[in-house]
Amino acid sequence: MNAKKADKIATGTLYAIAGVIVLILFSLLAFILVRGVPHISWNFLTNRSQTFKTGGGIGPQLFNSFYLLILTMLFSVPISLGAGIYLSEYAKKNWVTDLVRTAIEVLSSLPSIVVGLFGFLIFVIQMGWGFSIISGALALTLFNLPLLTRTVEDSLRAIPATQREAGLALGLSRWETVTKIVVPAALPGILTGVILAAGRVFGEAAALIYTAGQSAPALNFADWNPMHIASPLNPFRPAETLAVHIWKINGEGIMPDAAAVSAGASAVLIITVLLFNLLARYLGRVIYKKSTSA
């Protein structure tokens, strides 16, 4: 077999593998959308769910998902930003740093159900917060931190050392160089990482089953005092998210239209995550353009 022929076969094989993967992903996506989209309506998105009757919506679940997402990001973004900056800009090359990095890698490969059970023991039982948004948000923070820290560190490392030299040679301190030159230059990468992490958090179920709980108590959307038990903002109320809802109705849903609700909720979930991804690309591109031209 000559080199040209071998090259053709290899190229063809790679194309075929790529094609199969794309085909699987697209058919999965199409299956969920085709089944789910017809059920999506304004009522479906805003009504509360039903246990026994048809016509239940996903209103509280959708709200819970976003609320949990915001809280999680509020906790995890500053911490991972700090950790990422430390690891990339300050940490000395020694065994302690290597240990930290290894720990982060191990944590990032931890199954989310394990993170959930850990959160259950610490936040739900030990801290006595019960099944609550705060327990869920903290569990998701643990789940999110390693990957986000890694993303921040990688984005910062991708900025050439010459940028740091330029800042230092102008008499800027290391802190000024990092915060005013390196971090802004790395912002497109960091932002993309944050939004992709948001998509992952939004779709997470296993870590929440035993932390944020599986029930969605009635919410009074007129009451925004976080201290009130029926207030949507109360962080100490149980909160079933969209992903947990899908998991639950597929296991034990007894409403007559369970399959339809599940399909609709799945479609909403996947569309939201898709939107996060598109937003990440768009913002990354806009910031990159803004910082390189015009």
Added chain:
Amino acid sequence: MVENQVQDSHIIQLDKKEKKLALYTEDIHVYYGQNEAIKGVSLAFEKNKITSLIGPSGCGKSTYLRSLNRMNDEIANTKITGKIFYRDIDINAPEIDVYEMRKNIGMVFQRPNPFSKSIYENIAFPLKRHGLKDKAKLDEIVETSLKQAALWDQVKDDLHKSALALSGGQQQRLCIARAIAMEPDILLLDEPASALDPISTSKVEETLINLKEKYTIIIVTHNMQQAARISDYTAFFYMGNVIEYDQTRKIFTRPKIQQTEDYVSGHFG
């Protein structure tokens, strides 16, 4: 050692002539881990002159240049011993505020490294960080330093465009403008033209010759013609030592040491 004698005698020679010195070093050693990259270099740099540091790759000229404003401090496992006198202060002492010192001893690097900010901000941002708030004054400094770097005419209408959109030669002149906007006493340049085409190179060289009225310039270069064209003094580095240091025309026409002659005439290196 013969080499060191020549070098030392020359330092004394410079002092005796009572030339005004901008900077001088005494017995600088630089160690990267176990490796001694600079083996005791003492040089004096005259004010408002251009001094070239030449020598084959790996001879330590860049390392020496980078120790003059302590940029080697930023590299892990680096140790620098010896004294660097600037305004009668040893700036290699540990208690020196290196950030303050670097405002007076600026540096331009081999590869253009503009910030991913606008042309205007590239120059104004470091000034603002050092406390200059007056907008009119900032505008003025941006303009004069871009003019000094021979870049103003090409960018004056695009000051708020990204610096990364400039060509390599323009970026490098922007970096020079950014460095001189700080009004340093001394400008260190580490092969500033090595990544540039001949036209950009000659523009940078012109810029440097004009700048020496105000600044003392120390430049590392691989380009022998460049050293001969622009510099007043030349130091020839080899294996971490200074082999010969003298007026540029002497180094290039009547070097005292065979090694120097071999290098400048292209027999090795």
